Amino acid sequence: MPLTTAMPTQPNLPSTHWRAGMPSARKRYSYAFLDEGAKREIRRKLLKAVAIPGCQVSFGSREMPIARGWGTGGLQLTLSLIGPDDVLKVIDQGSDDSVNAVNIKKFVRNVTGVPLTTDTRVATLIQTRHRIPEEPLHANQLLVFQVPIPEPLRLVEPSERKTRRMHAEADYSRMWLYLYEDIVRFNEITVGARYPVMVNGRHLMDPSPIPRWDVARLNQSEALLLFCAGREKRIYAIPAHTDVEPLSFEDFAFRVENFHGHCCSRCGCAGSFLDEVIVDESGRRTFICSDTAYCEKMRRRGAAADAAQEENR
Amino acid sequence: MKPILQVSGLTKRYGPGCPECLRRTGALHETNQCPHCRSIIACREITFDLFPGEVLGIVGESGSGKSTVVRLLHFDDEPTQGEFRIKLNGSAGAACNPDPGRNLFALGAFERRQIRNAHMGIVYQNARMGLRLKVSAGGNIAERLLMAGWRHVGQMRQRAAELLIATEVPVLRIDEPPQHFSGGMQQRVQIAKALSTRPAVLLLDEVTTGLDVSVQARVLDLIRSLQQETGVATIVVSHDLGVIRLLTSRTIVMRHGCIVEQGLSDQILEDPQHPYTQLLVNSML
Amino acid sequence: MLRVENIQKHFISHVLNGKEVVGFRSVSFKVLPGMALGLSGPSGCGKSSILKCIYRTYLTGMGKIIYNSQTFGTVDLAVLPENEILALRRKEIGYVSQFLSVVPRQPAAEVVAAPLVEEGVSRAVALQRARGLLDRLNIGARLHAAYPATFSGGEKQRVNLSRAIIRPPRLLLLDEPTASLDAASMQVVLDLLLEIKARGTTIIAIFHDQAIMDRLMDDIYTMPVKES
Numbered sequence A: 001m002p003l004t005t006a007m008p009t010q011p012n013l014p015s016t017h018w019r020a021g022m023p024s025a026r027k028r029y030s031y032a033f034l035d036e037g038a039k040r041e042i043r044r045k046l047l048k049a050v051a052i053p054g055c056q057v058s059f060g061s062r063e064m065p066i067a068r069g070w071g072t073g074g075l076q077l078t079l080s081l082i083g084p085d086d087v088l089k090v091i092d093q094g095s096d097d098s099v100n101a102v103n104i105k106k107f108v109r110n111v112t113g114v115p116l117t118t119d120t121r122v123a124t125l126i127q128t129r130h131r132i133p134e135e136p137l138h139a140n141q142l143l144v145f146q147v148p149i150p151e152p153l154r155l156v157e158p159s160e161r162k163t164r165r166m167h168a169e170a171d172y173s174r175m176w177l178y179l180y181e182d183i184v185r186f187n188e189i190t191v192g193a194r195y196p197v198m199v200n201g202r203h204l205m206d207p208s209p210i211p212r213w214d215v216a217r218l219n220q221s222e223a224l225l226l227f228c229a230g231r232e233k234r235i236y237a238i239p240a241h242t243d244v245e246p247l248s249f250e251d252f253a254f255r256v257e258n259f260h261g262h263c264c265s266r267c268g269c270a271g272s273f274l275d276e277v278i279v280d281e282s283g284r285r286t287f288i289c290s291d292t293a294y295c296e297k298m299r300r301r302g303a304a305a306d307a308a309q310e311e312n313r
Numbered sequence B: 001m002k003p004i005l006q007v008s009g010l011t012k013r014y015g016p017g018c019p020e021c022l023r024r025t026g027a028l029h030e031t032n033q034c035p036h037c038r039s040i041i042a043c044r045e046i047t048f049d050l051f052p053g054e055v056l057g058i059v060g061e062s063g064s065g066k067s068t069v070v071r072l073l074h075f076d077d078e079p080t081q082g083e084f085r086i087k088l089n090g091s092a093g094a095a096c097n098p099d100p101g102r103n104l105f106a107l108g109a110f111e112r113r114q115i116r117n118a119h120m121g122i123v124y125q126n127a128r129m130g131l132r133l134k135v136s137a138g139g140n141i142a143e144r145l146l147m148a149g150w151r152h153v154g155q156m157r158q159r160a161a162e163l164l165i166a167t168e169v170p171v172l173r174i175d176e177p178p179q180h181f182s183g184g185m186q187q188r189v190q191i192a193k194a195l196s197t198r199p200a201v202l203l204l205d206e207v208t209t210g211l212d213v214s215v216q217a218r219v220l221d222l223i224r225s226l227q228q229e230t231g232v233a234t235i236v237v238s239h240d241l242g243v244i245r246l247l248t249s250r251t252i253v254m255r256h257g258c259i260v261e262q263g264l265s266d267q268i269l270e271d272p273q274h275p276y277t278q279l280l281v282n283s284m285l
Numbered sequence C: 001m002l003r004v005e006n007i008q009k010h011f012i013s014h015v016l017n018g019k020e021v022v023g024f025r026s027v028s029f030k031v032l033p034g035m036a037l038g039l040s041g042p043s044g045c046g047k048s049s050i051l052k053c054i055y056r057t058y059l060t061g062m063g064k065i066i067y068n069s070q071t072f073g074t075v076d077l078a079v080l081p082e083n084e085i086l087a088l089r090r091k092e093i094g095y096v097s098q099f100l101s102v103v104p105r106q107p108a109a110e111v112v113a114a115p116l117v118e119e120g121v122s123r124a125v126a127l128q129r130a131r132g133l134l135d136r137l138n139i140g141a142r143l144h145a146a147y148p149a150t151f152s153g154g155e156k157q158r159v160n161l162s163r164a165i166i167r168p169p170r171l172l173l174l175d176e177p178t179a180s181l182d183a184a185s186m187q188v189v190l191d192l193l194l195e196i197k198a199r200g201t202t203i204i205a206i207f208h209d210q211a212i213m214d215r216l217m218d219d220i221y222t223m224p225v226k227e228s
Helices: A036-051 A072-081 A099-112 A160-168 A173-186 A212-218 A292-312 B066-073 B109-119 B137-147 B153-166 B183-195 B213-230 B241-247 B265-270 B275-282 C047-055 C082-091 C108-119 C123-136 C153-165 C183-198 C210-216
Strands: A088-092 A125-129 A142-146 A197-199 A203-205 A224-229 A234-238 A244-246 A274-278 A285-289 B005-014 B040-050 B055-059 B081-086 B120-123 B201-205 B233-238 B250-255 B258-264 C002-013 C019-031 C036-040 C062-069 C073-076 C093-096 C171-175 C202-206 C219-222
Touching (some): A036 A072, A036 A224, A036 A234, A072 A099, A072 A142, A072 A224, A072 A234, A160 B109, A173 B137, A212 A244, A285 A292, B005 B066, B040 B250, B040 B258, B055 B066, B066 B201, B109 B120, B120 B183, B137 B183, B153 B183, B183 B201, B183 B213, B250 B265, B250 B275, B250 C082, B258 B265, B258 C082, B265 B275, C002 C047, C019 C047, C019 C062, C036 C047, C036 C210, C047 C093, C047 C171, C082 C093, C093 C153, C108 C123, C108 C153, C123 C153, C153 C183, C183 C210
Parallel strands (some): A088 A125, A125 A142, B055 B233, B055 B250, B120 B201, B201 B233, C036 C219, C093 C171, C171 C202
Antiparallel strands (some): A197 A203, A197 A244, B005 B040, B005 B081, B250 B258, C002 C019, C002 C062, C062 C073
């Protein structure tokens, strides 16, 4: 099965279809849907975001043909950055096949014609919702995160004016206090997703709702990590090789999720982030890899190894 | 002995201001509102020194500008004019040790906050201003420690417990939010918070106003003994001459935003010079 | 040690429409180190005011109060900066009035021990010495832990005195500190004062009791009569 799908030819529509006789999406819109002005603005804001790691840069978020809160931020970044030589991968919580990921993927393909892939190693541009692919990223890749709430301090301070001031003065004691209170009450930090991180020792940043497992992998990343919240109109970035430190206390270290020795029931892999799923009506649970493409790869590799062993015998 | 804190020409105006403002307000004119542009001159040309280990009182009626002075020193508000210097004996953390020659009002917000966190503690009349009433008592103290860079939960809790013991708050209630506490206890948590980072200067703004007499007495005794133990230079703002007599060695009397008299506290109380001070002393219960 | 040059004190009461009250006029005297000077004169002639002027509880209108200080050298107490006056009060000059002026809600032993603790003596040692001194002045152990505000007039005066002399100052100002004492206590006080005087404390005092004046004082300054 080819991992990349070619651009489809002009669809052969029945003459009664409303789109019959119209040019393809590719031709009806400018390349990558957004007008050149919008793309230029977003690229400029991105440059600023990369120059000040972790700092939120506001931008004029455009109306997109999907609802706000469904990845419009990530989509705008993807469309502003993508070029004909790119290979696109879109995941939603690790899955390449969820409705959201598939629709975004198809949309981008229709307006650009770039090939799609599920293979992390092949992709040059990856848009993600709430996960980082399991396989390590490399320097020629861009990872675009969809962000629901870009302001990490929103949890402790409702006023945007005040949070901006707090960022300006690097005054993060309120966030620390929140974590302290959490420890006092529950004897551990209970923040699961959206774990606040210090970027480059200066800006407190919301890493989007990725699990702690992935928070630890933001540090010294090979790839450029880009974040965008369409509804909140904010862009921020972590350049490659930047220090990203989750907030933690000397006596309450940052911990990632622990799967207590479970491994994936499909591929047998133990070193990946696992989803716990209920498999039947009796409530029996099992664990499977959250990253479906990675799981598939491991499974095939395992099967090939088995086959090779079989042949040797 | 060199002053630890120097204030000179401190003026705060609320309102548009006009050339008439300073000429037509003040103690001589019996008002702090400019008759021309209606601006309020909350305090004007306040100049004083605070010496190490000293307790200085600022006394005056409501609206005399005494709280404004303290809040300007705590960087809660921007002054219209004036200079403010802190001189420490070099020992405190070098990073946030201000240059003794620098006017702190000219610094940026970030640096001012650093200096405030490292060297100043404040206790407000209203606990709502000094505490987060919904955050635990220990957390309130920890917040100041966190600002000063503490990152060890166990050590912070240890320090908070020590301070609560020192301020006579039951340590068992360390994890309770101060909104459940009595007024006197809230003030004591505020004091614990203010002293948590061992500041060089402590600012007390009408700390016992609104408390029962017996609670007042306990809070004042606490402040006095902690002040003696720590030797922290303190500014006490109060309209109550009893508080001034009990706590302070020197006193500034303010009226209509001006200093009308300053001297040793016992001299102010026994041999007041200015008509207003005499009225104040004679009005004592 | 101390030279008072032509000082005078007026009180202007603004509350009484600027009424002027004369405290005293043109007073001059001097005290040599280790000597005791008594101030005498009828009541209301301004004896206490002179002591308060020296201690700076009153501001002096005119004249000079030249004091030979250990800390700052020769200074004029009438115009010395306030923080230096406070330093002198802490280190050199003591003042005892006939009224107890101590912090409320503090046990008697603590009140008396406070000056020693401030000087750096350990609390336990300071308290022990304070108790010893109180015992000598016939303030029983029962009262050591009680608040002086609840004491009788005579007991209060003795606490007041103990506090001033537990760490004898260089210059001690006494304003009728024995007014409500009985003869036996008076004798103890006199002995104590003679002891600290022998150890070098200079004393300026007002006593109504002639016997004490005679036995303690080296010199008497009689107040000039106020012409009114």
